[in-house]
Amino acid sequence: IIATAIITALSNVCYMLHNRRQAICLNSEIKVVKIQMVLDLFFLTVLVNLTGGIENPLYLVYIIHVIIASLLLKGKEIYQIAALAILLFTLETLGEYFGVLKHHHLLSASETIHEPYYMLMSLFAFWVVLITCAYIGASFMRHNRAIKDDLVQRQNELKMADKAKIDFFRFVTHEVKSPIMRCSKDVFPAAFFPRRP
Numbered sequence: 285i286i287a288t289a290i291i292t293a294l295s296n297v298c299y300m301l302h303n304r305r306q307a308i309c310l311n312s313e314i315k316v317v318k319i320q321m322v323l324d325l326f327f328l329t330v331l332v333n334l335t336g337g338i339e340n341p342l343y344l345v346y347i348i349h350v351i352i353a354s355l356l357l358k359g360k361e362i363y364q365i366a367a368l369a370i371l372l373f374t375l376e377t378l379g380e381y382f383g384v385l386k387h388h389h390l391l392s393a394s395e396t397i398h399e400p401y402y403m404l405m406s407l408f409a410f411w412v413v414l415i416t417c418a419y420i421g422a423s424f425m426r427h428n429r430a431i432k433d434d435l436v437q438r439q440n441e442l443k444m445a446d447k448a449k450i451d452f453f454r455f456v457t458h459e460v461k462s463p464i465m466r467c468s469k470d471v472f473p474a475a476f477f478p479r480r481p
Contacts, residue, residue, distance in 0.1 A: 285334045292327040295320065317356055321365055325349055329372040336390040337380045338406055339397050343373055350414050354421020358429075366418035370411050377407060 346369040353365035379385035
């Protein structure tokens with residue numbers, strides 16, 4: 285348990301140090317985020333297995349990963365992370381139930397947890413919660429990104445309008461100055477307007 289926790293912590297520290305540098309390419313940064321999430325989910329599954337499996341409420345941390353995925357990723361990528369979390373936890377639970385993985389029983393856990401109907405209901409509730417979190421997070425962030433894109437577009441339009449206004453005033457100022465200078469040269473003697481070398 286301690287070794288898995290240390291490896292998880294070290295991978296997250298490496299990720300945080302990687303994030304301190306300036307991003308070079310958005311696509312490569314998204315790939316790094318995905319790799320880190322997959323590693324976190326894998327190590328979380330190992331920790332869940334070592335600390336009681338379905339008996340341990342630690343498996344609720346999967347929900348946090350899905351929420352983080354909905355904040356950082358877009359569209360089907362969010363559902364891929366949710367599907368991976370569902371797959372890993374389901375395989376861990378079924379692996380313990382069928383004896384493929386060793387089960388570490390918590391002292392205070394009830395035996396009813398390992399009854400097939402209870403286990404299937406728990407897994408079904410877990411699936412529904414993760415898929416719902418992925419859907420709500422994706423919908424919420426899609427709405428926020430649409431608002432942001434609209435604001436960016438309006439800001440760009442305002443910048444273009446401001447530039448057009450400045451160009452217009454420069455043009456008008458130039459056109460107003462030119463007739464005055466021509467008119468002044470006609471009215472006043474040439475002495476007022478010395479020739480430039």
